Amino acid sequence: MKKGLPDVAWRWALGWLLALALGAGPVSADGRPTLLVMGDSLSAAYGIEADAGWVSLLQARLDGKARVVNASISGETSSGGAARLPELLGQHDPDIVLLELGGNDGLRGLPPGQFQANMRRMVEASREAGAEVLLLGIDIPPNYGRAYRDAFTGVYRRLADDFDLALVPFLLEGVALDDNLMQDDGIHPTAAAQPMILDTVWPELAPLLEENGLTLAEAQG
Template sequence: MTYGFCFAILQLLIACSPSESQNIAAEEQSEASSPAVISPTEEPETLVVVFGDSLYAGYGLAPDEGFAPDLQKALNEAGQDVKVHNAGVSGDTTAAGLRRMDFVLDSLSRKPDLVLLGLGGNDLLRGLKPADTRANMEAMVKKLSELDIPVLITGMLAPPNLGKEYSDQFNIIYPALAKKYEASLYPFFMDGVVGRSDLILPDGLHPNAEGIDVIVERITPSVADALQG
């Protein structure tokens, strides 16, 4: 059920999303105006950037219901002065993410204290070679590492219909990179939501507001640990 639902998610990540070129242009136009829960006049103690695709971007949700604002709320309620910056773009592949990473980092007011990196689902849908996905992911993790920015990688799972060889090559990407670069790892972003129709939007694929709450509840301890180093 988990693998089947993963594949269903992947189908919508790109099917209802803009092209990569449109994504990059949209990111450049929207970075300065992205909604933030904390007032722009405030300078939080901690800056977290969530960098991913539609699962990060809050597809189908109100601006205050997506992953970024919900994670910020959870961290704030835990007593941490944190701003979570939403750098999710629907439809992004790892290649598109790599191309826009410099722009996102340069647009920030300061170096982030943590980046959550969640890409790869659209690579699966397009049948891109796992070696290419790994190369793109590694380039991003390496770039962040060289900038001394801690990373929490959130993984995806390849559906079994792509074959065991493909799945084995893809699924190892996230834990292998986490180990190589001493990054934190959250193995599967949709953990706790898969197979729960009550936690999914009417499209049957993306998490609804309650689904985001479950994801955030499960991932927040990992984020807190990553912030503590």
């Protein structure tokens, strides 16, 4: 009997470790948390140098403590994002997904219900993949009418409430109405605005980083 104990103990330990691994969710190869940014031109550094965009500034602020994957595409809609996300989740195993979509849905006057359904699909897919979600809200110009704007912006709040998500109500807070911080098209922020955008995102993102193993001091480099 004594001769068989080491083998039994080994098999028990192996099974215990396997159970832990299956329940722990995906972990990046080097142990750093992975952030996946799903956005449109506001996160794709449209009209400015790529390294001046707020996502690149975020990567610089994290100073190698986390991996940032920017999957943002100029012109992207919530429908396009929902179609692309499953493959990206499988490819990158993110710990945190930042959803910055909806601006192009609103500018095209697409139904808010369709926008909400697409965003819900992305939230659910991210959660099922073991990732936390941060919603980055967008507003649209007032000429679209109060009713449509309220229905559109209300999507972010409803999703945040339904799924208990962290939410940045308006990504361009303090930027959108300042002509000096917006490009000539009146839609895209300048390079000078990008640090302000990151500072708007940071208070909601920092707690998620801490939950994934970074202290605030580490995350700030």
